[in-house]
Amino acid sequence: MDWALLAETGINGSLIGLMYSLVAMGIVLIYKSSSVPNLAQGSMTMLGAYIVLAYSSRFGAPIWLAIVLATLSMFGIGIAIERIALRRLAGRPIIMILMMTLGLEILLRAGSLTIWGATGRPMPIGISDDPLFLGALLINRAYAAGAAVAIVIFGLFALFFRTRMGVVLRAISDDYTAAWSVGISVERGVALSWAMASVVATVAGVLWASVQGVDQSLAHLLLKGVTVAVLGGMDSLGGALLAGLLLGIVEGIAGSYLDPLLGGASRDLVDAAMLIVTIMLRPHGLFGRHDIERI
Amino acid sequence: MMTETSPKPTKSAVLSLNNIEVVYDHVSLAIKGVSLEVPDGGMVALLGANGAGKSTSLKAISGLLVAERGEVRRGDIQFLDHNLRSLSPQRRVELGIAHVLEGRRVFEHLTPDENLIAASAIRSRHDMIRNKDKVYTYFPRLYERRFSAAGYLSGGEQQMLAIGRALMTQPKLLMLDEPSLGLAPFLVAEIFQIISQINREEGLSVLLVEQNAIAALEIVSHGYLIESGRIVMHDTAQALKSNPDIQEFYLGGAQAKNFHDIKHYRRRKRWLT
C-alpha cells in the first residue's frame, strides 16, 4: 500500500466526516432538549440549500446574502415545525413523535420535488476545485472548508451552552419536569433547539451542496447524520464531532480498499456496520452520558 | 397585612385549596375534595402514608400535573388574589410558588452553580446574583461544591441544592415534597432547621409534605393528615404530636394499622377549625 495515498484518504475522509458531524449536531441539539430523534434532519439540510438557491436565483441576492437570509428563514421554519407539528404531541409515546418526524421528512422531500423539481443545480459559493497541497498530499478544498466550518460551529455551541440561556437549555435536557418547577419555559427551549438545528441544517446544506449540488439526494445525509449521532452518543455535541471524524476516516480508508471488491457499496456497508455494532455493544455511543451513578 | 378577597377569609392565607379533586388520565381519581390553608408567613405540614395523595396535591398547586396527564377536575386553588386553576406552571412560579420536587430532581449534569443559574430563568441577572449569594449563605456546603457535577453530590447536598434552586425563583410560598427522604436523621434535623430559619428570615410561607411526621411536627405550627386522597385530620402540631393514632402509626407500633381504619376521622374529614 502506498502510505501517501493512505494518508491522503485518511485526511480527506476525516474532513468529510466532520461535514457529517454538521448533520449529526442538528440531530443532537434536538435530541438533547426533547429526546426526539429527528428523522427530518436530512431533508431540513436539503431545504436549507434550496432556500439559499431560491434567494440567490429568484431574487438575485448575492450568495452570501442569500445564505444569511436562508439561515434566518430556517430559524423561523424550525420554530414553526416545533410549534405546529411537535408541541401538540408532548407526552405522547415517543414512537408517534418519531413517526411525525418521518412524516416531515417525506413532506419536505416531496414538497421540494414539487416546487423545485429533481434537476440538480450547482451551489456556487466560490470554493475552487483545485486541491490544496499538504506536502505531497492533495486535499479537497471544499471538504477542508466544510470541516473548518463544522469545528467553528461546534466552538460556537460550546460557548453558547455556557451562557445563561445555554445553561437553561442544558437544564431542560437534564430534567424537564424540574425545569418546569423553576419556571423555565420548556416549550420555548425546545422550539429554540429546533431553530438552532435548522440553522445548522442550512449551513450543512450549503456546504454539502457545494460538493454535490442541490437535489433531493441531500436528504440522504440523514443516514450519515444518524450514524454519527448514535456513534457519538446522541446527546453529546463533542461526541458528534469526534464520531464524525472517526466515521469519515474509517469510511474513507475502508472504501478505498473495499470498493474494488464490493463494487461501490462499501461505504454504506461500513456505515451500517458502525450503526448496528454501536447499538448492540454500546448503546450510549462513545461519548453519550450514562446516568451519573449516585454515591 | 391586607386581608385577601377570598370568600371565607378565616385569617390571611397565602394559599387555600377548596375541595379540589384530581384525576389522572381522565379516569383515575387520585385526590377527592382536599381542602387546606397555608397562613401568610406560616408553616404547615401535609402528612400521610405512601400513595395518600401528598405529591398530587402539591402538583395541583404548582401546575405540574400537566406533565403527567393529570387534571384538577373540581374545586378552587386560591393563591393571594389569584385563582390558579387556569394558569401555566411558569406563571405560577412567577407569582411566587416554588415546588421542591420529591426525590430532589437536581439537574445532574449541571454544577450546583449552574443549577442556580438555570433556576433564575424568570429573574434578572441582578436578582440572580443576589439570590445566589443568599442561597450560598444558607447552604455553605453548596458553595464549597459549586463547580462539581450536581449528580455527584451526596443526598443531603442534593436536597440543599433542590431547596436553594427553589429559592432562586424568589417564592412567597415554598412547597417541599418529602425533603427528608433517604437522609440520615442528623441531616434531616439540619435541613429542617434551615427551612424554619428561611421561614423566619424571609417571611416565606412553607407547605411541608412529609411521611416523617415526627420531624415535620417539630417545625410546623399546623398539620393536615391525608389518607386515600382525603384530608382526615387537621390540628395544631402540638395536638397531632400527642395524638395516640399518629404516635402509633408513625412510631411503627402497629404494622397493619392504616388510617383507612380510623373511621371516625374519615367521617369528620373537613378542616372544621
Ligand SMILES: Nc1ncnc2c1ncn2[C@@H]1O[C@H](COP(=O)(O)OP(=O)(O)OP(=O)(O)O)[C@@H](O)[C@H]1O
Ligand atoms: N402520574 C400518575 N398517573 C396515574 N396515577 C397516579 C400518578 N401519580 C400518582 N398517581 C396515583 O395517585 C395516588 C396518589 O399518589 P401521590 O404520588 O400523590 O401519593 P404520595 O402521597 O405522594 O405518595 P408517596 O409518599 O409514595 O410519594 C396514588 O394512588 C397513585 O398511584
Ligand SMILES: [Mg+2]
Ligand atoms: Mg409523593
